[in-house]
Amino acid sequence: MNKRGSYYRYLNRFGWLCITPAIVFFLIFMAYPILSSLYYMTRKWKGASNTFVGLGNFVRMSGDSFFWQAVGHNFIYMAIQIPLMILLALLLAVILNQGIKRLRGAFRTVFFLPCVTSLVAYSVLFRILFQTNGLLNNLLINSHILSEPIAYLANPFWANVTIILALTWRWTGYNMVFFLVGLQNIDTEIYEAAEVDGASKARQFFRITMPLLLPVILFSAVTSTSGTMQLFDEPNILTTMGGPANATMTASLYIYRQAFVTNSDFGYATALSYVVVLISGIFAYIQIRFLGNRGEK
Amino acid sequence: MKKGFKIALALLVVAAFVCIGVTSCSNKPKPSKVTIWCWDPNFNGYSMKAAEAVYVKTHPEVTFDIVDIPNDQIEPKIEAALQANGAGLPDIALVQDFSIEKFLQNYPKAFADLKAAGIDYSKFAPYKVGPMTVGKSIYGIPFDTGSTGLWLRADYIKKAGLKPEDYQKPMTWAQVIKLGEIVKAKTGKPLFAYESDSFDTLRIMVQSSGGQFFNDKGELDINSDAVKKSLVILKELNDKGLLFMAEGWSNWVNALNNDQSAGFLDAIWMVGTVKSKPENKGKWMVVPTPLLEGVPGAANASNNGGSSWFVFDKAANKKVAIDFLKSVWASDSPDSLAFYNDILKACGAMGTFLPSQSQPNYTAQDDFFYGNQAVFKDFSSWMAKVPTLKYTANYNSMRTAVYNATLLFFQGKYKTVDETLAAASKEYKQTTGQ
Numbered sequence: 001m002n003k004r005g006s007y008y009r010y011l012n013r014f015g016w017l018c019i020t021p022a023i024v025f026f027l028i029f030m031a032y033p034i035l036s037s038l039y040y041m042t043r044k045w046k047g048a049s050n051t052f053v054g055l056g057n058f059v060r061m062s063g064d065s066f067f068w069q070a071v072g073h074n075f076i077y078m079a080i081q082i083p084l085m086i087l088l089a090l091l092l093a094v095i096l097n098q099g100i101k102r103l104r105g106a107f108r109t110v111f112f113l114p115c116v117t118s119l120v121a122y123s124v125l126f127r128i129l130f131q132t133n134g135l136l137n138n139l140l141i142n143s144h145i146l147s148e149p150i151a152y153l154a155n156p157f158w159a160n161v162t163i164i165l166a167l168t169w170r171w172t173g174y175n176m177v178f179f180l181v182g183l184q185n186i187d188t189e190i191y192e193a194a195e196v197d198g199a200s201k202a203r204q205f206f207r208i209t210m211p212l213l214l215p216v217i218l219f220s221a222v223t224s225t226s227g228t229m230q231l232f233d234e235p236n237i238l239t240t241m242g243g244p245a246n247a248t249m250t251a252s253l254y255i256y257r258q259a260f261v262t263n264s265d266f267g268y269a270t271a272l273s274y275v276v277v278l279i280s281g282i283f284a285y286i287q288i289r290f291l292g293n294r295g296e297k
Numbered sequence: 298m299k300k301g302f303k304i305a306l307a308l309l310v311v312a313a314f315v316c317i318g319v320t321s322c323s324n325k326p327k328p329s330k331v332t333i334w335c336w337d338p339n340f341n342g343y344s345m346k347a348a349e350a351v352y353v354k355t356h357p358e359v360t361f362d363i364v365d366i367p368n369d370q371i372e373p374k375i376e377a378a379l380q381a382n383g384a385g386l387p388d389i390a391l392v393q394d395f396s397i398e399k400f401l402q403n404y405p406k407a408f409a410d411l412k413a414a415g416i417d418y419s420k421f422a423p424y425k426v427g428p429m430t431v432g433k434s435i436y437g438i439p440f441d442t443g444s445t446g447l448w449l450r451a452d453y454i455k456k457a458g459l460k461p462e463d464y465q466k467p468m469t470w471a472q473v474i475k476l477g478e479i480v481k482a483k484t485g486k487p488l489f490a491y492e493s494d495s496f497d498t499l500r501i502m503v504q505s506s507g508g509q510f511f512n513d514k515g516e517l518d519i520n521s522d523a524v525k526k527s528l529v530i531l532k533e534l535n536d537k538g539l540l541f542m543a544e545g546w547s548n549w550v551n552a553l554n555n556d557q558s559a560g561f562l563d564a565i566w567m568v569g570t571v572k573s574k575p576e577n578k579g580k581w582m583v584v585p586t587p588l589l590e591g592v593p594g595a596a597n598a599s600n601n602g603g604s605s606w607f608v609f610d611k612a613a614n615k616k617v618a619i620d621f622l623k624s625v626w627a628s629d630s631p632d633s634l635a636f637y638n639d640i641l642k643a644c645g646a647m648g649t650f651l652p653s654q655s656q657p658n659y660t661a662q663d664d665f666f667y668g669n670q671a672v673f674k675d676f677s678s679w680m681a682k683v684p685t686l687k688y689t690a691n692y693n694s695m696r697t698a699v700y701n702a703t704l705l706f707f708q709g710k711y712k713t714v715d716e717t718l719a720a721a722s723k724e725y726k727q728t729t730g731q
Contacts, residue, residue: 047403048379060730065723131544133557153544154493154704240545243494245701246724260373262694263729264403266380 041274043267050267057271066246067272070254071279073160074229077250078283081164082224086217089172093179094209108180111173123237126166127153130238156247159239163248166234171227175220182216183209222287229280232256251276328358329614331621334375335391336368339569341604344440344640348625351632355624359617368546372396379404388612389622391440393604397428399690400607401436409608410434414619416627422649424685429605436607438622439649443564443603444680445501446583447473448571449488451667453559457483461667467585467597470530477539480559490558491540492549496700498562500686501601502527505586507594507684510699515689517725519699519718523592528703528714530589535707562586564601565676568645572665582667585679598682603649626650641673647680691729698724 137149152158232252242249259269335341412435425439451461477488508523541558543549585597629652637653640646662669702721
């Protein structure tokens with residue numbers, strides 16, 4: 001092909017023309033904010049005015065135990081909620097795939113629906129459920145399981161439990177759908193061979209299903225981790241600004257609080273966001289190395 | 298000739314239309330729409346609508362868009378809009394008094410100088426004008442007072458075998474606690490509905506004693522007798538079961554309106570909320586804020602909240618907005634005074650516009666309350682004794698830090714008051730970076 005031909009030049013120009021809108025959008029909405037955040041990060045902000053502090057925001061961050069506590073809460077949610085949710089999603093996927101033949105579509109829809117609801121709406125709903133004179137307490141008291149209502153949202157331990165429950169309710173169905181798809185790709189002959197060899201259903205689940213689904217589990221884990229690192233709506237609305245007394249404060253919510261609620265310090269908030277991004281990146285890298293390689297063996 | 302005639306005729310027609318257009322423009326005022334942001338449609342929204350009704354009588358071309366934005370969202374929204382150089386801002390916004398110093402300090406050019414626009418501030422209560430003054434400029438229109446009282450359910454006091462009349466006097470906290478214990482023992486109702494994630498009760502107590510949270514330089518100083526004694530009393534109330542814990546505003550309102558508690562400690566602007574349950578007619582009475590003993594400068598009066606209206610300097614309809622505020626909210630015309638009179642009776646909005654304080658509703662008896670108590674007269678007289686509280690720009694950070702520590706103190710994580718205050722100071726220092 002003549003590389004200098006006019007048709008080739010036309011294709012070349014046309015190609016550039018096609019991707020130009022995408023490049024423009026990228027520059028305006030991704031590159032520019034990231035570059036300007038580098039500018040914000042080195043300044044101390046107070047509303048309409050700001051002063052240069054260099055790395056001062058990072059020095060301040062190292063002494064800010066409330067931020068690290070918030071990050072710690074993110075870690076707790078990751079460590080508890082994600083394995084719980086993935087296990088549950090796997091179980092549901094296996095049951096739907098092998099156990100339930102009729103109404104499979106209906107069950108799938110019912111489990112998937114929570115993840116398309118509005119984050120704010122479902123947080124409000126869970127808040128109403130868990131408040132001291134809410135549905136859950138009324139049910140438990142009427143059936144004599146409890147004698148006094150538990151103040152879930154005023155108790156640091158129970159507040160975390162409600163957040164984990166809410167997250168699990170919302171995202172299990174979403175991950176379950178991915179696992180269902182992955183299960184379709186597993187040859188039924190493997191299971192038949194296992195049956196012949198005398199493996200129990202549980203053994204099959206742990207020794208066949210899970211290893212073969214490892215790529216999908218990895219995908220779920222990575223996306224859930226980065227999502228949990230950015231957790232914002234549930235602690236903001238369900239437990240009101242990371243309450244009680246910062247027990248459910250998360251990194252993103254703390255950043256919002258610094259920028260909009262108490263301080264107007266956008267420089268410090270930007271510096272904090274960089275740390276959150278860094279942590280998310282490290283987690284993604286670890287997971288891909290750890291789970292990704294094993295899947296390839 | 299014909300062509301010339303046609304051109305001349307066309308020009309004449311155009312000129313005629315232009316003349317008509319110009320004259321009609323100068324005769325009819327341009328329609329404008331004033332956008333107002335405020336929370337609580339039963340109180341602030343209602344008051345604004347009443348003011349709108351007064352203004353459109355003489356200015357029918359102005360329409361109003363009163364947008365209801367919840368209390369905890371309005372400040373982040375205003376802040377975000379100010380950061381975006383004013384995009385999306387309304388013409389008028391309601392701002393809580395304790396936040397205004399923060400806005401004026403952080404965004405000095407954001408608000409319109411209303412003193413320069415001709416508002417006479419000598420007609421407003423001085424303690425409201427203070428926070429909105431910066432140098433020679435004054436920026437807002439003071440709205441409601443947050444004069445507080447102890448609201449009690451007379452029917453529960455009667456049920457406990459006591460006479461409500463015995464309690465219609467200034468009391469100390471010790472006396473109130475005793476009353477609460479009897480009521481709890483005989484009726485099972487805690488005396489106070491307590492919003493567990495709110496700072497208000499503690500602040501009311503500290504302010505009533507003349508205490509402060511900041512020193513004169515604006516630095517945090519919470520290790521005072523006033524704060525410590527208030528915390529001790531609050532803990533005692535909690536330990537004796539006299540607080541009904543409710544998370545969040547709507548839960549708290551539910552608790553006090555639906556008989557889950559026998560009273561609460563809060564400001565005059567709760568009248569609208571309390572009246573929204575007509576079944577409770579004749580059951581509520583209001584007595585002076587309890588006195589914090591042992592602190593010099595303490596009074597049986599305090600303030601909670603209260604807000605003011607602010608006009609944004611870059612607002613699209615700034616002139617109309619200022620004219621509206623001036624002619625309805627800051628004028629002593631009969632229509633304006635009648636407006637202040639009306640909103641007092643209808644939703645308990647007691648303005649701080651001094652000429653309106655002699656209007657009939659301010660001194661009238663209110664048949665919703667036990668014994669037809671003239672509640673507004675009482676609140677108005679307590680308002681005169683309220684000690685001033687210094688807010689500073691860091692009020693929100695201090696508030697969060699102190700109520701987080703207070704909650705943990707209640708739950709037993711901190712054993713002593715000193716430990717609690719130390720934890721609050723730590724959170725304040727670390728989250729504000731000071």
